[in-house]
Amino acid sequence: MNSIALAETLRHEWGIESFASANIRSLVYNNIQNLTVLWFPMKKNISGCCSKTKDDKVIFINTNHTIGRQNFTLAHEIYHLLYEDVDDFIVCGVNNNSQSEKNADNFASTLLMPDSALYWFKSKNQIEDWSLEDIIKCEQYYQVSHHTMLIRLKNLNWINKNQFDNFKSNIIREADKLGYDTNLYKTSPENQKYSSIGELIRLTEKAYDNKKITGGKRREILLKSFRNDVLYNGADNLE
Numbered sequence: 001m002n003s004i005a006l007a008e009t010l011r012h013e014w015g016i017e018s019f020a021s022a023n024i025r026s027l028v029y030n031n032i033q034n035l036t037v038l039w040f041p042m043k044k045n046i047s048g049c050c051s052k053t054k055d056d057k058v059i060f061i062n063t064n065h066t067i068g069r070q071n072f073t074l075a076h077e078i079y080h081l082l083y084e085d086v087d088d089f090i091v092c093g094v095n096n097n098s099q100s101e102k103n104a105d106n107f108a109s110t111l112l113m114p115d116s117a118l119y120w121f122k123s124k125n126q127i128e129d130w131s132l133e134d135i136i137k138c139e140q141y142y143q144v145s146h147h148t149m150l151i152r153l154k155n156l157n158w159i160n161k162n163q164f165d166n167f168k169s170n171i172i173r174e175a176d177k178l179g180y181d182t183n184l185y186k187t188s189p190e191n192q193k194y195s196s197i198g199e200l201i202r203l204t205e206k207a208y209d210n211k212k213i214t215g216g217k218r219r220e221i222l223l224k225s226f227r228n229d230v231l232y233n234g235a236d237n238l239e
């Protein structure tokens with residue numbers, strides 16, 4: 001099965017209605033066993049990483065990228081974890097053109113916004129020629145980045161190269177003017193650079209028990225991660 005068909009099948013398995021937008025964070029948390037996702041700032045040229053063992057799956061997402069891009073990266077890493085053999089650790093960058101990366105990108109794009117959903121959106125909103133306002137409305141609905149949205153419209157030949165270039169700029173200002181939340185186009189705010197879902201605490205304790213990390217490192221991870229509440233509750237026992 002190709003990566004697009006895999007994404008369509010997974011949407012069905014996860015109970016996402018055909019044209020509905022997908023809240024990717026809560027979906028992965030509810031549907032993938034033993035998954036831990038960590039959001040934290042990384043170098044600009046890395047979008048995310050993933051790793052799996054017999055017991056655990058871990059995904060890292062770069063919070064220095066926009067929220068739209070982070071949603072895409074999460075869906076992209078799911079492809080590696082669910083459908084590929086992951087030896088050790090995969091690092092996904094913004095400029096990697098391997099077949100595996102292309103498959104993961106196609107998968108992510110379809111998981112968040114299948115072609116059928118785009119056809120539905122176009123017809124529901126009676127769109128003949130896509131305006132920037134239509135584009136913003138659609139990307140906000142599916143919570144995908146402006147870049148992803150433009151690429152999809154270009155691939156469907158619904159916009160041409162000139163429009164693609166013209167629609168690229170001033171997106172935050174335009175979305176703001178139309179009354180949309182502009183967080184989709186921005187990197188995580190300072191107080192949300194670190195967050196996690198899943199098994200971080202158990203994995204940290206396991207690494208500490210197996211002497212893979214020091215007590216200091218364990219404290220640092222729990223402090224940053226991301227889970228201040230846990231650290232402070234048990235702060236006396238940590239050193």
Ligand SMILES: [Zn+2]
Nearest residue numbers: 091092101104
């Ligand atoms: Zn990748």
